[in-house]
Amino acid sequence: MADEGDRRPAGELESSVLAALWAAGTPLSAAQVRTAIPQDLARTTVATLLGRLCEKGLVGRRPGGRGFVYFAVQDTHGLAARRMHRELDGGSDRSMVLARFVEGLAPHDEAELRRLLQEDHP
Known part of the structure; x- marks a missing residue:
């Protein structure tokens, strides 16, 4: 032990x-x-x-x-998303937290995020 x-x-x-x-x-x-x-x-x-x-x-x-x-209950991707939500929820200014997150994205990640946001979600 x-x-x-x-x-x-x-x-x-x-x-x-x-x-x-x-x-x-x-x-x-x-x-x-x-x-x-x-x-x-x-x-x-x-x-x-x-x-x-x-x-x-x-x-x-x-x-x-x-x-x-x-x-x-969740796979590794779900766990990472859960951690991201927890960080977002812990910030005092959600808009600023999101802005800083997007500022730090690599161009290909930013493009993927834009693509995902434009998809129709049920």
């Missing part, structure tokens, strides 16, 4: 758990997630991480086996 002084940021651990769920392509138990991630974590730590990811809406769970099985 990792030494208490060797703590990793929660984001790194959550990313490992999500990567394991994406790679599996099928729901996993907490024990299966534990063996699929590169970090050597206690069972309770993995269970806590999965619970937090469920609360954040990034992971779903359903009954399976003797407990729950967990699955990623």
Whole structure:
């Protein structure tokens, strides 16, 4: 197990758990997630991480086996979009945040954004 002084940021651990769920392509138990991630974590730590990811809406769970099985709710693209929304929502001036974002886009990304905005969306 990792030494208490060797703590990793929660984001790194959550990313490992999500990567394991994406790679599996099928729901996993907490024990299966534990063996699929590169970090050597206690069972309770993995269970806590999965619970937090469920609360954040990034992971779903359903009954399976003797407990729950967990699955990623969004793919990597959806997760990136969710982070972008969170940043936008956290700014005091949405218009300024969007303007700064667009200013920093590469020309091909700006063109793609314009194309997407012109599409009809249901």
